[in-house]
Amino acid sequence: MITVRKAEDRGHADHGWLDTRHTFSFADYWDPDHVRFGALRVINEDRVSGGQGFGMHPHRDMEILSYVVSGVLEHRDSMGNRARMKAGEVQRISAGTGILHSEYNPSPVEPVHFLQIWITPDRRGVEPRYTEKSFREMETGRLVLAASKTGREDSIPIHQDADVFIARLPAGGELEHRFAPRRTGWVQLIAGSLSCNGVSLKPGDGAAITGEERISLRAAQDSHWLLFDLNQIDATERRN
Numbered sequence: 001m002i003t004v005r006k007a008e009d010r011g012h013a014d015h016g017w018l019d020t021r022h023t024f025s026f027a028d029y030w031d032p033d034h035v036r037f038g039a040l041r042v043i044n045e046d047r048v049s050g051g052q053g054f055g056m057h058p059h060r061d062m063e064i065l066s067y068v069v070s071g072v073l074e075h076r077d078s079m080g081n082r083a084r085m086k087a088g089e090v091q092r093i094s095a096g097t098g099i100l101h102s103e104y105n106p107s108p109v110e111p112v113h114f115l116q117i118w119i120t121p122d123r124r125g126v127e128p129r130y131t132e133k134s135f136r137e138m139e140t141g142r143l144v145l146a147a148s149k150t151g152r153e154d155s156i157p158i159h160q161d162a163d164v165f166i167a168r169l170p171a172g173g174e175l176e177h178r179f180a181p182r183r184t185g186w187v188q189l190i191a192g193s194l195s196c197n198g199v200s201l202k203p204g205d206g207a208a209i210t211g212e213e214r215i216s217l218r219a220a221q222d223s224h225w226l227l228f229d230l231n232q233i234d235a236t237e238r239r240n
Contacts, residue, residue, distance in 0.1 A: 001211050004206070005023055006205055007202060010023050013029065017052035018046060018048055020047070036120075037208055037230070038230050039161075040230060042117060042118035043188055044115070046113070047112070049105065050109045053103055059093070060097060060098040061125070063093075063094055063120070064093040064118055066090070067117070068086060068091075068112065070112070071110050072086055073104070075101065084106065085132060090132065090147070091130075092130070094158070094159060096124075096125065096128040097125055098128065115190070115226070117164075122159055122160050138166060141168075141170070141173055141175070143166075143167045143227060146164045147164040148163045149163075163230075165226065168223070169222070170219065172220075178213060183231065183232055184209055184210045187209065187225055188226045188227075189202065190224040190226070194220070197215050210232075
C-alpha cells in the first residue's frame with residue numbers, strides 16, 4: 001500500500017528568517033495522525049535566509065541527519081566540530097548523552113535549503129558522534145546508500161536499523177527497490193515528478209510504503225528524492 005503525505009498538508013511555519021515544512025508533528029505543529037513513521041520521527045524541509053540560522057541548542061538520544069539541497073550550512077557543536085556543508089552533503093549528529101549545536105547560513109544573501117531528519121536510536125545513552133560525507137558526485141540513475149546501521153557500502157553509520165538512500169533520476173528513468181521481509185519504507189520527493197508503483201508524487205510529497213515487496217520508481221521529470229528502508233515492526237508503531 002502506498003499512502004501519500006501531500007506537500008500542502010504538512011505543517012508550516014514562516015518565521016521570516018526560516019520557512020519550514022513539517023512532515024511529522026514538530027515544535028508547535030501537532031497532528032496526531034502524523035507523529036512519526038516508526039523510527040522516522042522528523043522530516044523538516046527548511047529554507048534559511050542569508051546570515052540567519054539556529055543558535056546553539058541541545059539534543060539528546062536522537063540520530064539527526066541534515067541533507068543540504070542548495071546553498072551552504074555552517075555547523076558548530078560542543079564537541080569542537082566546525083564544518084560548512086554544501087549541496088549534496090550529509091551531516092549526521094548522534095546526540096546520545098547530549099550535545100549542543102548550531103546550524104547557520106554563512107551567505108549574506110543566498111538562502112540554504114536542506115532537509116532535517118530525525119531517526120530514533122535503537123539504544124539510548126551512547127557517546128555523541130559527528131560525521132559528514134559528500135554525495136555531490138553521486139551517480140544518477142541508482143539508489144545511493146547514505147546511512148545505515150552497519151555503515152556498509154561506505155555509508156554513514158547510525159544507531160538504528162534503517163537504510164537511507166539518495167537518488168537522482170533523469171526524465172523517463174526508472175528504478176526498482178525490493179524490501180526484505182518485514183521491511184517498509186518512506187519516499188520523500190525533493191524535486192521533479194515521480195511515481196511510486198504508479199502513484200504520482202510532486203515536490204514535498206512523502207509516500208508511506210507498507211506491505212509491498214518491491215517498488216518501481218519512475219521519473220516524469222528529472223527527479224531527486226530520499227528513500228528510507230525501515231524495520232516494519234518499528235514502522236507500523238504509532239506513539240508519541
